[in-house]
Amino acid sequence: MKNEIEILMDCYHQALLRLQAALSKEPGEDGICVDAAVHRFEVCFDLAMKLLKVMIAYEEVEVDSYRSAIREGWKQGMLTDAEVWLDMYGKSKMTTHNYNESVATQVYRQIKEEYASLLLVLDDRLTCRDVK
Numbered sequence: 830m831k832n833e834i835e836i837l838m839d840c841y842h843q844a845l846l847r848l849q850a851a852l853s854k855e856p857g858e859d860g861i862c863v864d865a866a867v868h869r870f871e872v873c874f875d876l877a878m879k880l881l882k883v884m885i886a887y888e889e890v891e892v893d894s895y896r897s898a899i900r901e902g903w904k905q906g907m908l909t910d911a912e913v914w915l916d917m918y919g920k921s922k923m924t925t926h927n928y929n930e931s932v933a934t935q936v937y938r939q940i941k942e943e944y945a946s947l948l949l950v951l952d953d954r955l956t957c958r959d960v961k
Contacts, residue, residue, distance in 0.1 A: 834887065837880040838955065844873045845952055852941050860930065863937045867924050870940045873948050874921040881907060884955060907954050909947065917944050 851866040878895045881902045885892050888905065892898040895918050903911035920936050 834880070834883055837876065837883060841873070841876045841880050841952060841955075844869065844876050845948060848873050848940075848945060848948070852945060856937070860933070863933055866937055866940060867933050870936070870944060871921050871925050874917055874944075877948060877951055878918075880955060881951070884958065902951075907951060907958075909950055913943065913947060917947070920944075 848866065848869040851862060851869050854862045854865075856862040856866075878898055882892055882895075882898045884907065885898060885901050885905065890901055890905075892901050896915065899908060899911055899914045899918065902908040903914070908914050920939065924933060924936050
């Protein structure tokens with residue numbers, strides 16, 4: 830399991846770097862930067878949930894969904910704000926399955942203003958956890 834955690838952590842780090850790169854660009858009228866940032870957020874969120882579920886399983890606690898992983902991750906101190914993570918989950922599902930320019934723009938703002946920092950906090954907290 831340790832190897833799986835290390836692989837997921839590396840993928841998560843790389844995805845976060847790519848998200849930060851997308852967020853550092855100024856969005857233009859063509860919407861490409863917004864689309865790229867939203868897609869990279871979806872990838873980061875999915876990896877965060879997979880990593881969270883594996884870390885929780887490592888602690889010998891079973892979770893069967895992203896919602897239960899968010900709640901348990903909050904209980905174990907891996908996540909700072911379960912309600913915002915649940916909101917992120919909803920937004921990630923919404924943008925993955927539909928495309929609506931106004932929704933994408935709204936989610937982009939939330940990613941830039943709030944979600945990206947929470948993804949980074951999770952990265953810091955999981956990096957500091959002892960996995961033997």
